[in-house]
Amino acid sequence: MSEDQKRVLEQQLWNIANTLRGKMNADEFRDYILGFIFYKYLSERMEMFADEILKQDKITFREINPKLQDSEELLEAVKEEALEKLGYFLKPEELFTEVAKRGNGDNSEEDVYDASKTNFILEDLQKILTNIQLSTMGTESEEDFDNLFEDMDLNSTKLGRTPEARNEIIAKVLSHLDKIDFKLHDTELDVLGDAYEYLIGQFASGAGKKAGEFYTPQEVSKILAKLVTTGKSKLRSVYDPTCGSGSLLLRVAKEVEEVNNFYGQEMNRTTYNLARMNMILHGVHYRKFDIKQEDTLERPQHIDLQFEAIVANPPFSAQWSANPLFTSDDRFSQYGKLAPSSKADFAFVQHMIHHLAENGTMALVLPHGALFRGGAEQHIRKYLIENRNFLDAVIGLPANIFYGTSIPTCIMVFKKCRENPDDILFIDASNDFEKIKTQNVLRLSDIDKIVETYRNRTETEKYSKKATLTEIVSNDYNLNIPRYVDTFEAEESIDIDAIAEQMKALDNDMIALDSTIADFCKELNISTPF
Incomplete structure (x- = not known):
């Protein structure tokens, strides 16, 4: 698929999404359109899988109906295979295309959509979405599909004041989506995955401060992914303790040939659902991902596991309990101090360090204050550098590149077994960006410059510097980048x-x-x- 075709597809999806908008805000109509796209994906996967199984019977999945001899036995055989391989099951009459056709009524030959020609499908559709979840009950994939469609309330008055109005808008959306070919048969393409990521990004840009709950800008995701995969072509595991929509985990997978297992935790229920959908939709088998819904710091769900790559964009300076009981928690006990309750930045660092494998790399985004604030945070920085020597690099990013906040941020990279234990690399990339409307955006050249400087540990005047541990100590463990990278521009001398x-x-x-x-x-x- 060419870039032009890709852009046309993205625009088509965005136009369909806006059909639903009405009086809903960005994250509300996001849940509906992404849910419908996900349902279409599950249906197409189901039909492709079943048709392959039924080849020997010289019949297609859609041809199975109660009038057909041995229809129940055929369905049961397909269901058993589908639950094992796909993790869910849909009946032929529950497929997206079949529902879209029923809802579309006599509109198929019309240029202008006529609501009077639609059939009522709301009850059927709600039942089908419930049946997808019910089909997994008692199987390995049950947790991955549990309440996956709970945010799609088809009886919400936000979709329309009357059942007829709601039915009209949903039938219209399904009809439009049914005409789009996501090319699932072409295993070399990830058309649907790319389109899904595009929509998530579009919704994030319109969600203001709430965007940070579920989305990291793709440019930042690329940097984090490239940093933690440096020198590796395969990963046993990747983990994101604040995984949002799961996009950052999936971005890491694009940088290597294979990731065996994906792990994540997300506190927000709606975003947790989005992350599971995103995993399945990108072709990650249900046995290869383990996404949990809970507060990562207060109630960690993967406590005994260690991961080869860890990435995160935690909520900046979030509050947490800092309960004194955590001083005996293995994640925090060795440091002697907890991160302050008003700023959980280093609590996330400590949590991630605990889960980092000896041969692993972790990279996370933090506000600049985490580099120089005193008190408990300074104490933790000192321990990580002086006692453990885990900090590998500090990278300053431009201001205003995240949705919902204009503050400048940084990336901190940690390793337990560092190849360069005698210094810490500082990179000041804060001035390398392109301004697009009100947002600053990292260009591909800016990303490459950061990554190559990190990988080669290159020192460039006014951009990067390898600071010795002695220098760090002399600055009392203050990691503020201008202390190490001199960007001072001398003014011209005056006669x-x-x-x-x-x-x-x-x-x-x-x-x-x-x-x-x-x-x-x-x-x-x-x-x-x-």
């Missing part, structure tokens, strides 16, 4: 004597001008203005 001569010349010119004006005034027999 005082030349300036003095210029001023004298100006004085002479003014005296001559005053004399000329006085002569004119005398000729005109008027008073001089001075």
Whole structure:
């Protein structure tokens, strides 16, 4: 698929999404359109899988109906295979295309959509979405599909004041989506996955401060993913303790040939659902991902596991309990101090360090304050550098590149077994960006520059510097980037004597001008203005 075709598809989906918008805000109509796209994906996967199984019976999945001899046995055989391989099951009449056709009624040949020609499908559709979840009950995939469609309330008055109005808008959306080919048969393409990521990004840009709950800008995701995969072509595991929509985990997978297992935790229920959908929709088998819904710091769900790559964009300076009981928690006990309750930044760092494998790399985004604030945070920084020597690099990013906040941020990279234990690399990339409307955006060249500088540990004037541990100690573990990367631009030297001569010349010119004006005034027999 060409870039132009890709853009056309993205615009089509965005137009369909806006059909639903009405009076809903961005994150509300997001849940509906992404849910419908996900349902279409599950249906197409189900039909492709079943048709392959039924080849030997010389029948297609949609041809199975109660009138067909042995239909129940065929369905049961397909269901058993589907639950094992796909993790869910849909009946032929529950497929997206079949529902869209029923809802579309007699509109198929019309250029203009006529609501009077639609059939009522709301009850059927709600039952089908419930049945997808019910089909997994008692199987390995039950947790992955549990309440996956709970945010899609088809009886919500936000979709329309009356059942008929709601049915009309949903039938219209399904009809439009049914005409789009996501090319699932082409295993080399991830058309649907890319389109889904595009929509998530579009919704994030319109969600203001709430965007940070579920989305990290793709440019930042690329940097984090490239940093933690440096020198590796395969990963046993990748983990994100604040995984949002799961996009950052999936971005890591694009940087290597294979990721065996994905792990994540997300506190927000709606975003947790989005993350599971995103995993399945990108072709990650239900056995290969384990996404949990809980507060990561207060109730961690993967406490005994360690991961080869860890990435995160935690909520900046979030509050947490800092309960004294955590001083005996293995994640925090060795440091002697907990991160302050008003700023959980280093609590996330400590949590991630605990889960980092000996051969692993972790990279996370933090506000700049985490680099220099005193008190408990300074104590934790000192422990990580002096006692453990885990900090590998500090990278300053431009301001205003995250949705919902304009503050400048940084990336901190940690390793337990560092190849360069005698210094810490500082990179100041804060001035490398392109301004697009009100947002600053990292260009591909900016990303490459950061990643290559990190991988080669290159020192570039006014951009990067390898600071010795002695320098860090002398700065009392203050990691503020300008202390190490000198970006000072000296002003041009001024020739005082030349300036003095210029001023004298100006004085002479003014005296001559005053004399000329006085002569004119005398000729005109008027008073001089001075």
